[in-house]
Amino acid sequence: xxxxxxxxxxxxxxxxxxxxxxxxxxxxxxxxxxxxxxxxxxxxxxxxxxxxxxxxxxxxxxxxxxxxxxxxxxxxxxxxxxxxxxxxxxxxxxxxxxxxxxxxxxxxxxxxxxxxxxxxxxxxxxxxxxxxxxxxxxxxxxxxxxxxxxxxxxxxxxxx
Numbered sequence: 001x002x003x004x005x006x007x008x009x010x011x012x013x014x015x016x017x018x019x020x021x022x023x024x025x026x027x028x029x030x031x032x033x034x035x036x037x038x039x040x041x042x043x044x045x046x047x048x049x050x051x052x053x054x055x056x057x058x059x060x061x062x063x064x065x066x067x068x069x070x071x072x073x074x075x076x077x078x079x080x081x082x083x084x085x086x087x088x089x090x091x092x093x094x095x096x097x098x099x100x101x102x103x104x105x106x107x108x109x110x111x112x113x114x115x116x117x118x119x120x121x122x123x124x125x126x127x128x129x130x131x132x133x134x135x136x137x138x139x140x141x142x143x144x145x146x147x148x149x150x151x152x153x154x155x156x157x158x159x160x
Contacts, residue, residue, distance in 0.1 A: 009056045009148075012052060013148075014048050016051070016148065018045045018048060021045070021082065024040070024124065027133070028102070030102060035101070039101060042089060043082060051078045052148070058070070060149065067146055068142050068145075071143070074144075075137055075141035081121065087104070088117055
């Protein structure tokens with residue numbers, strides 16, 4: 001796989017992740033403050049890149065039914081990864097700026113904050129698939145995966 005191809009699927013991953021981050025951003029009301037919205041979009045972009053890295057090698061060679069299955073499985077994996085990453089991003093923001101966002105809550109007793117990235121990962125993975133939103137998110141995850149598969153299989157134009 002050449003460098004151009006890798007850059008292409010990393011860019012698609014970042015784009016998909018940023019768009020997918022809008023769902024928890026609005027559903028969990030994480031887009032109210034500019035700084036918090038930026039952390040959500042950043043975490044979504046990182047999540048998308050990591051998911052693209054995980055899916056791309058097998059997805060490009062997959063059959064249609066395999067791609068659909070990967071799409072269904074990618075939803076809880078991506079949602080869980082997002083929950084973990086957004087928690088970590090909020091922790092870094094707190095350490096660098098002192099600003100507390102949702103996933104690092106300030107408390108008065110030691111250690112001074114609550115930080116549960118694994119709990120958040122579990123919650124997001126379960127909520128994305130086992131709630132009523134799963135009826136929308138699962139088909140969207142499959143469509144996103146199929147679109148990514150199509151992008152991976154497309155040949156670069158002669159002008160590139």
